[in-house]
Amino acid sequence: MTGQIIGTGACVPEKVINNQELEGLVETSDAWIQERTGIERRHIAVKETTVSMAAKAASEALKEAELPPEQIDLILVSTMSPEEIMPCTACKVQREIGASRAVCFDLSAACSGFVMAYVTACAYIEAGIFQNILVIGSECLSNVTDWSDRGTCILFGDGAGAAVLTAAEETKYLPSIYSDGSRGGALTLKSRQNHNPFGKEAPAGDEGTSYYIEMDGQAIFKFAVRSIPQAVEEVLRKNHLHKSDIRYYVLHQANERIVEAVAKRLGEPAYKFPMNMKEYGNTSSASIPLLIHEMKEKNMLHSGDRLVLAGFGGGLTWGTAIITWK
Ligand code: ACO
Numbered sequence: 020m021t022g023q024i025i026g027t028g029a030c031v032p033e034k035v036i037n038n039q040e041l042e043g044l045v046e047t048s049d050a051w052i053q054e055r056t057g058i059e060r061r062h063i064a065v066k067e068t069t070v071s072m073a074a075k076a077a078s079e080a081l082k083e084a085e086l087p088p089e090q091i092d093l094i095l096v097s098t099m100s101p102e103e104i105m106p107c108t109a110c111k112v113q114r115e116i117g118a119s120r121a122v123c124f125d126l127s128a129a130c131s132g133f134v135m136a137y138v139t140a141c142a143y144i145e146a147g148i149f150q151n152i153l154v155i156g157s158e159c160l161s162n163v164t165d166w167s168d169r170g171t172c173i174l175f176g177d178g179a180g181a182a183v184l185t186a187a188e189e190t191k192y193l194p195s196i197y198s199d200g201s202r203g204g205a206l207t208l209k210s211r212q213n214h215n216p217f218g219k220e221a222p223a224g225d226e227g228t229s230y231y232i233e234m235d236g237q238a239i240f241k242f243a244v245r246s247i248p249q250a251v252e253e254v255l256r257k258n259h260l261h262k263s264d265i266r267y268y269v270l271h272q273a274n275e276r277i278v279e280a281v282a283k284r285l286g287e288p289a290y291k292f293p294m295n296m297k298e299y300g301n302t303s304s305a306s307i308p309l310l311i312h313e314m315k316e317k318n319m320l321h322s323g324d325r326l327v328l329a330g331f332g333g334g335l336t337w338g339t340a341i342i343t344w345k
Pocket residue numbers: 046047048051052055056129130169170173206234235236237239240273274301303331332333
């Protein structure tokens with residue numbers, strides 16, 4: 020018994036910003052961005068929000084699953100760009116879609132968030148606690164991007180992806196998930212801190228400061244290309260599977276060169292590593308469910324296909340999980 024995906028959905032903002040438009044904001048070029056990242060454009064929220072995109076993606080996933088919202092037991096949202104810290108995004112999605120019975124909470128593991136949420140959802144199902152779970156990755160990264168920093172603003176985009184998991188008599192696979200807090204400084208998004216009357220001062224210059232993603236790009240690049248192949252090998256080994264058993268590797272869509280390097284290190288052909296960051300940029304925890312949804316829409320997924328999901332990002336956090344397509 021484990022969780023099986025029976026519906027997926029996605030939502031991206033209407034507004035599309037291509038690389039040429041960024042040339043007007045920072046000193047960069049379409050050629051540089053494409054060569055270094057594989058990104059050509061990204062969708063940027065104007066009217067949409069982390070909640071509205073999550074709710075839209077969730078409704079689409081529920082429709083495919085043919086499940087009324089009241090039958091959802093748990094809504095788990097992965098996000099690092101919520102509109103508010105409290106109430107959590109999952110509770111707001113509950114209100115939007117009318118999933119009145121659901122328990123709701125958010126999970127924060129940056130770009131590994133969808134893999135961590137999927138693994139968490141499966142654990143609840145395998146423990147017999149819940150039957151039907153909505154797992155969502157939703158990000159409005161444009162709200163937390165420093166649009167004057169050419170090292171990061173060219174990378175990110177907004178969007179959401181959702182999956183409905185239900186309890187099914189399917190093979191249960193063990194995940195390989197990891198964290199290394201000692202290297203967390205390489206990728207950060209700070210939150211504001213107030214002083215308190217017991218001696219804690221607010222950090223200097225904190226008043227009125229807005230917070231944004233800061234990153235040591237090269238360190239993250241090296242971390243991803245080293246840790247993901249190891250995590251893939253590990254998840255295959257512990258589940259007694261071989262690379263030939265895997266139809267596709269669905270990696271977090273951060274950078275085309277990272278995905279290509281992982282494929283090379285694993286000695287696997289490029290066609291097993293679908294990519295869509297060309298269209299969306301890096302959408303953090305939304306990237307994996309967005310890609311799965313797109314693959315389904317393109318009829319790339321067939322019953323019994325085994326996929327390896329692989330996320331990596333801030334924390335540092337990373338991990339792999341195996342799913343069997345319905
Ligand atoms: N346009 C033009 N030039 C640029 C830009 C830009 N947008 N950004 C940096 N440069 C310059 C640098 O200033 C540097 O110039 P210099 O040689 O004169 O000093 C030169 O280009 C090379 O810079 P590098 O940082 O070495 O470029 P690199 O090849 O490493 O590419 C990049 C940068 C794309 C950020 C890369 O390091 C990367 O993709 N890292 C991984 C980032 C990532 O995936 N983060 C997210 C993962 S986790 C998550 O999703 C939150």
